[in-house]
Amino acid sequence: DIQLTQSPSFLSASVGDRVTITCRASQGISTYLAWYQQKPGKAPKLLIYAASTLQSGVPSRFSGSGSGTEFTLTITSLQPEDFATYYCQQLNRYPSWTFGQGTKVEIK
Amino acid sequence: EVQLLESGGALVQPGGSLRLSCAASGLTFSSYVMSWVRQAPGKGLEWVSGISDSGGNTYYADSVKGRFTVSRDNSKNTLYLQMNSLRAEDTAVYYCAKDGTFWSGYGYYYYIDVWGKGTTVIVSS
Numbered sequence: 001d002i003q004l005t006q007s008p009s010f011l012s013a014s015v016g017d018r019v020t021i022t023c024r025a026s027q028g029i030s031t032y033l034a035w036y037q038q039k040p041g042k043a044p045k046l047l048i049y050a051a052s053t054l055q056s057g058v059p060s061r062f063s064g065s066g067s068g069t070e071f072t073l074t075i076t077s078l079q080p081e082d083f084a085t086y087y088c089q090q091l092n093r094y095p096s097w098t099f100g101q102g103t104k105v106e107i108k
Numbered sequence: 109e110v111q112l113l114e115s116g117g118a119l120v121q122p123g124g125s126l127r128l129s130c131a132a133s134g135l136t137f138s139s140y141v142m143s144w145v146r147q148a149p150g151k152g153l154e155w156v157s158g159i160s161d162s163g164g165n166t167y168y169a170d171s172v173k174g175r176f177t178v179s180r181d182n183s184k185n186t187l188y189l190q191m192n193s194l195r196a197e198d199t200a201v202y203y204c205a206k207d208g209t210f211w212s213g214y215g216y217y218y219y220i221d222v223w224g225k226g227t228t229v230i231v232s233s
Contacts, residue, residue, distance in 0.1 A: 031217075034219040036153075043224065043225055043226060044203075044220075046208075046219055046220060049219035049221075050217040053217075055219075055221065089220070091217070094158070099152055101152050102153075
């Protein structure tokens with residue numbers, strides 16, 4: 001099975017900060033990666049798919065990059081509503097889809 | 109607007125059974141692959157099961173294989189998850205999810221673009 005490791009697991013940041021979250025795959029997955037945002041008590045929300053394609057309606061301050069085994073999610077100017085937990089998901093080999101363990105972004 | 113509404117979550121004893129349902133609206137349900145994803149308390153997301161648009165192909169995580177069965181009734185726009193031999197580690201919020209696809213010109217990309225609000229399953233004596 002393909003394992004995904006996110007780093008950091010937790011980060012503390014201020015409004016306006018640039019934030020980068022990394023997701024590393026245990027084997028190459030091309031660009032078959034998605035990113036989700038989840039707020040407490042809510043379902044996840046799709047942000048990015050195919051590693052770098054922004055889902056419709058998602059603010060442009062979110063961006064994704066990478067291929068193979070290393071991927072990043074960047075938030076260029078953190079807004080109050082961005083404080084949440086972020087997950088990457090590999091969709092390289094259906095049906096064995098897996099998620100990273102999550103990165104919690106909290107207010108400094 | 110596409111909506112997914114799960115139901116059927118409950119408190120059940122270890123070894124027991126439960127059937128979850130997911131009613132879909134606002135989409136041509138029979139056109140989409142569907143999934144179940146769960147989240148244990150305070151933990152991350154775990155993909156549990158998927159089913160093709162016709163229902164002819166089903167897929168499971170190793171952790172539930174042989175115990176859970178996914179099915180769908182396209183005439184009722186409803187997805188199901190039959191859970192048998194439940195264990196404490198199955199305790200979680202279970203989300204119904206719609207799979208999206210994107211053709212890049214070279215291949216299909218998948219993602220989950222619509223999620224239900226979730227239904228809670230607690231396995232405890």
